[in-house]
Amino acid sequence: MTALPNLFSPIKVGRATIRNRIMSTGHDTVLPHAGKVSDELIAYHEARARGGVGLIVIQVSAVHETARYSSHMLMATTDDAIPGYRRLTEAIHRHGATAFGQLFHPGREIMDSSDGTIQPSFSASSFPADRFHTQPAPMARRMIREVVTGYAAGAQRMKTAGFDGVEIVASHGYLPAQFLNKRTNARTDEYGGPFENRLRFLREVVTAIRGAVGRDFVVGLRISGEEMGHDGLELVESLEAIVALEADGQLDYYNVIAGSSATLAGAIHIVPPMIVEATGYVAPFAAAVKAKVKRPVFVGGRINQPQVAERIVASGQADVCGMTRAMIADPEMPNKAREGRLDDIRACIACNQACIGHFHLGVPISCIQRPETGRELSYGTRTKAASPRRILIAGGGPAGMKAAAVAAERGHDVTLYERSGQLGGQVLLAQLLPGRTEFGGLVTNLVREVERMGVRVVRNTEVTPPLIERDKPDAVILATGAHPRIPPLEGAEDGHVVNAWQVLRGEANVGKSVVIADWRSDWIGMGLAEKLARDGCRVRLAINGYMAGELIHRYVRDQWAGTLHKLGVETIPYARVFGVDATNVYLQHTTAGDPIIIENVDTLVLAQGHEREATLADALEDWPGELHLIGDCLNARTAEEAVLEGLKVGTRV
Ligand SMILES: Cc1cc2nc3c(=O)[nH]c(=O)nc-3n(C[C@H](O)[C@H](O)[C@H](O)COP(=O)(O)OP(=O)(O)OC[C@H]3O[C@@H](n4cnc5c(N)ncnc54)[C@H](O)[C@@H]3O)c2cc1C
Numbered sequence: 001m002t003a004l005p006n007l008f009s010p011i012k013v014g015r016a017t018i019r020n021r022i023m024s025t026g027h028d029t030v031l032p033h034a035g036k037v038s039d040e041l042i043a044y045h046e047a048r049a050r051g052g053v054g055l056i057v058i059q060v061s062a063v064h065e066t067a068r069y070s071s072h073m074l075m076a077t078t079d080d081a082i083p084g085y086r087r088l089t090e091a092i093h094r095h096g097a098t099a100f101g102q103l104f105h106p107g108r109e110i111m112d113s114s115d116g117t118i119q120p121s122f123s124a125s126s127f128p129a130d131r132f133h134t135q136p137a138p139m140a141r142r143m144i145r146e147v148v149t150g151y152a153a154g155a156q157r158m159k160t161a162g163f164d165g166v167e168i169v170a171s172h173g174y175l176p177a178q179f180l181n182k183r184t185n186a187r188t189d190e191y192g193g194p195f196e197n198r199l200r201f202l203r204e205v206v207t208a209i210r211g212a213v214g215r216d217f218v219v220g221l222r223i224s225g226e227e228m229g230h231d232g233l234e235l236v237e238s239l240e241a242i243v244a245l246e247a248d249g250q251l252d253y254y255n256v257i258a259g260s261s262a263t264l265a266g267a268i269h270i271v272p273p274m275i276v277e278a279t280g281y282v283a284p285f286a287a288a289v290k291a292k293v294k295r296p297v298f299v300g301g302r303i304n305q306p307q308v309a310e311r312i313v314a315s316g317q318a319d320v321c322g323m324t325r326a327m328i329a330d331p332e333m334p335n336k337a338r339e340g341r342l343d344d345i346r347a348c349i350a351c352n353q354a355c356i357g358h359f360h361l362g363v364p365i366s367c368i369q370r371p372e373t374g375r376e377l378s379y380g381t382r383t384k385a386a387s388p389r390r391i392l393i394a395g396g397g398p399a400g401m402k403a404a405a406v407a408a409e410r411g412h413d414v415t416l417y418e419r420s421g422q423l424g425g426q427v428l429l430a431q432l433l434p435g436r437t438e439f440g441g442l443v444t445n446l447v448r449e450v451e452r453m454g455v456r457v458v459r460n461t462e463v464t465p466p467l468i469e470r471d472k473p474d475a476v477i478l479a480t481g482a483h484p485r486i487p488p489l490e491g492a493e494d495g496h497v498v499n500a501w502q503v504l505r506g507e508a509n510v511g512k513s514v515v516i517a518d519w520r521s522d523w524i525g526m527g528l529a530e531k532l533a534r535d536g537c538r539v540r541l542a543i544n545g546y547m548a549g550e551l552i553h554r555y556v557r558d559q560w561a562g563t564l565h566k567l568g569v570e571t572i573p574y575a576r577v578f579g580v581d582a583t584n585v586y587l588q589h590t591t592a593g594d595p596i597i598i599e600n601v602d603t604l605v606l607a608q609g610h611e612r613e614a615t616l617a618d619a620l621e622d623w624p625g626e627l628h629l630i631g632d633c634l635n636a637r638t639a640e641e642a643v644l645e646g647l648k649v650g651t652r653v
């Protein structure tokens, strides 16, 4: 008997019965090949179906040639999509989950193209979009008819391929929302003006789809309760549309979300980062919809624990909960929740790095905590080691912990040594940055894996060559991490210079006026700027790059940029630090070469990246045994590479 009775009760949606209330919402994976379902995409979703999810909504499929918003999306525009879709639905059904497809036109929200040219964008009217800086052409009525037909044809193909239903993407400021919104629709024909006219496009889409698929097939709608940015749809407007469509009686469910693609502020809510609390913050919008309709209401957005989903369903705010990143991080989450193994769930920490971060880089989906995600065909199953070996691992950061857990799972006898008293490495510092406490979940989750797999952990012990001689392991894995990089600075002896780690550990008295010299342009420069500004300092953030946070995911950066603006942090881009004295910091413009002098400075804080901790690696340079270097001690980068390299070596030794 599960402790989450509401979450694990089935629900009827149209003619489909979904086995529980957990849904993987539509999400791009960059796993399709040439617009078609690939073996990698099938393996990805099959892993989640096997993990016990109730409903999987497949990523957006374009309904028209002008709907290619990225160079790596699925296309539902021709019949040759059907065989791939069919293999995908069969794989999902094989494990008892339900499968819906998403029908999509982005309108003006065109992100990139496959050949570097700017493709034409179309919308209800010609209002430009702020985020991708597109200036769309108004759709001619002929084109509207063609696109509406495209939705119906796409739905028909999905039905033929064995899907249980389709979802129209009217959320996030995409094409149907652009027609609906009076601020983006200035048409004077029957598709613009009063509400009934602005709803006409969406209504025609619903009617055309229903006409194509009949009544025995689920048709739902994804819509943003609030688009959350300027000129976005507000709740009363979304509700008005939902109420009208409910009265038409053609839809089977409403899937409520927040955010919009059109603005930087709205886009943060498409995949909300960890600064947005994991309490199901969209649920009140869903509850407002539920109060107006009879059909089931779905919700999503930062629901990362089954207990939160249970509460949302039990309280009647929504009927089904989207837990998308929760299952990118742990596809087995529903099975574990059903079996009461809540402590074994690897909770998503909303870092946005390898899921939506990879999407924006145009590379296949993964998870920094679970690099097997998106790599199911290579790393989806663990093979037992042919013969158990004694493995010694030096360093209990993310790299060492992942290597230890995987090697032990494969049957090896693993000892993990950590120099300090606590496992976690640099993540213990990372979680001290403002708004980043949840990043520490990476340690909680890895420590749990290490414990479950029976790794022997020895803390407060530095691995040295004599210790290795004493233990005589069959293989050694070095995961000794990194330390702050301190570049040579003219006048360093005259100025007050500290590094980021000292500030985070509370070891530095920085005074009232600081310059942060940010070389990496990652989380550390922005985080320190926020921390020191909140502590009452005047903060000038000098970045050796285009902008603060250049190397981190855009939603994290954009949100942080707003916070720094509010706190009055001054940013100086294109600035390389080269000198300091008692009161000044000397920078050089990175392209003009001119000096930039910052006066009245108490402390220069260096955030200059990291250097590998190579003492042990150097000492073992001529050691004849089997030796592997992983993570930052191989080359200082991020937790993503550390965990991935831990997985790789753990499966190889
Ligand atoms: C403030 C801060 C914020 C960051 N934010 C992010 C972020 O948001 N996202 C991200 O992906 N990355 C972030 N990083 C980087 C990330 O934390 C590191 O890349 C990652 O921790 C590297 O993992 P690792 O296991 O290779 O090394 P480390 O985390 O450095 O761990 C190495 C461990 O080895 C131990 N050790 C060293 N020598 C020995 C020895 N001889 N014997 C035994 N033990 C030894 C150390 O004590 C340490 O615990 C951040 C780093 C910092 C400092």
Ligand SMILES: Cc1cc2nc3c(=O)[nH]c(=O)nc-3n(C[C@H](O)[C@H](O)[C@H](O)COP(=O)(O)O)c2cc1C
Residues within 6 Å of the ligand: 025, 026, 027, 028, 029, 059, 060, 102, 169, 171, 222, 257, 270, 271, 272, 300, 301, 302, 303, 322, 323, 324, 325, 326, 355, 356, 357, 359, 365
């Ligand atoms: C990698 C990625 C791609 C996404 N692509 C889509 C998409 O194709 N269609 C869509 O409606 N939403 C998309 N989203 C948004 C998700 O459906 C979901 O609303 C969002 O991840 C918030 O839910 P979560 O906190 O449970 O992850 C995407 C999200 C991610 C992480």
Ligand code: SF4
Residues within 6 Å of the ligand: 325, 326, 328, 329, 347, 348, 349, 350, 351, 352, 353, 354, 355, 356, 366, 367, 368, 369, 370
């Ligand atoms: S990469 Fe980060 S945000 Fe994405 S699923 Fe993994 S833990 Fe969650």
